[in-house]
Amino acid sequence: MRVKYFAWVRERIGISEEMVEPPAAVRTVDDLIGWLSKRGETYAYAFEKPRVIRAAIDHTHVKPDAMIAGAREIAFFPPMTGG
């Protein structure tokens, strides 16, 4: 699946998107955050406060307990500040 990062999440990780293949045990958005956090210091820094991070699956906002099976694109970003 494709993972995208925006705003300071993107800046902390250092890339805007990547393809990942998490193991089957990674079932929810929360699991994916935990799995990504172990990929390196930049990820651990971006996800150091997981409750602050918002997520979207295929362009729709989701909660941390949302299942990721079948997702084409998952995005992680800070709370929104548009308007």
Added chain:
Amino acid sequence: MTAAATIRIQQADFDIAQEIAALTKGRSDVGAVVTFSGICRGSENGEPIAALTLEHYPGMAEAEIKRHTDEAMSRWPLTGLTVVHRVGRITPGENIVLVLAASAHRQAAFQAAEFLMDYLKANAPFWKREESAKGTSWIEARGHDDDAAARWTKS
């Protein structure tokens, strides 16, 4: 009668008079157009800023705005809706966002415009970074924007 919403995300500025004309020209069923324009302030929390840079999530931003314009269309008898959101670097005094709601009567237009702005603030995937003498930093979300959006939730 169903009307289609106009949704645009662009770097360029917008012309409010031209956008209003697009909702009213050649028709006689529009009795009210409410305009909200969001403008870049020259200070944030009392500190002067040089500019804002707006980032968005292409694809999702349009989809999220459309979900909200669809809901506004279903909740109020509107003859038209326009949402224009700018991205990129914006300096103090420049436009950031435009919401126009047109209806036969003012109440629906006022309510739809306010509903859309409250939802856009809390849910549309845009992020502002400020430039000041101290450098650049991401603007933090305010809890009251979520509260403003939540008051429109139907119980």
